[in-house]
Amino acid sequence: MCSETVFINNIIESWNADHNIDNNLSIYIPHVLEKYANLEYIKNCFHKLDIAQVIRIDFHNHQYLKNDKICFIHMKWYNNSMVHNLQSKIMDNNEDAKLVYDDPKYWTLLQNKRPIENTFTERFNNLQNSMFSYNKGISKRMHDLEKKNFILENRLKEMESLNNLQYSNSVTIKENNPNIYTNNSCCGMVSDGWNPYGESSSC
Numbered sequence: 001m002c003s004e005t006v007f008i009n010n011i012i013e014s015w016n017a018d019h020n021i022d023n024n025l026s027i028y029i030p031h032v033l034e035k036y037a038n039l040e041y042i043k044n045c046f047h048k049l050d051i052a053q054v055i056r057i058d059f060h061n062h063q064y065l066k067n068d069k070i071c072f073i074h075m076k077w078y079n080n081s082m083v084h085n086l087q088s089k090i091m092d093n094n095e096d097a098k099l100v101y102d103d104p105k106y107w108t109l110l111q112n113k114r115p116i117e118n119t120f121t122e123r124f125n126n127l128q129n130s131m132f133s134y135n136k137g138i139s140k141r142m143h144d145l146e147k148k149n150f151i152l153e154n155r156l157k158e159m160e161s162l163n164n165l166q167y168s169n170s171v172t173i174k175e176n177n178p179n180i181y182t183n184n185s186c187c188g189m190v191s192d193g194w195n196p197y198g199e200s201s202s203c
Helices: 003-019 040-048 081-091 117-175
Strands: 029-031 052-061 068-077 098-102 107-108
Touching: 003 081, 029 052, 029 107, 040 098
Parallel strands: none
Antiparallel strands: 029 068, 052 068, 098 107
């Protein structure tokens, strides 16, 4: 590497160090119209203005304005003088940090003092996936139980139908042969025994 290149690199490093960029700074925008509240649009705005590479945005419904979103933005800041000045305004309560996204429309940038770490989001997403898998398993078991219950109900109906048919046949036989069931007792005892001749038997 030639001495001129080393010299230029040293100047660049020194210049970047002077900017004192806080890469841990997280911000939020209190009012974003719903039509602009999407990751790609906001990500492109910050990148084109040479401010930051947006990593993640957490969108929340506004408490009072139904057409507005609150956006919590997590990013990797670019290292330049404009970012340094912008961060200084964000950190200063007496200054207004603004980002013009569609002239003359702009967003007010505020410090997010309680950022949600990526690990939390990952854990939350994992929990959601686990709950989805669990619910899917429960749904499958319920479906299987409903299927088994349907089969059992059909079998029960078949058994009831067969039983009714047998009872109906039995009644029909008795009506057609009134002497089949007789009192076959000569001693005052009642017996419903079947006598093929329809006669009383003697003791």
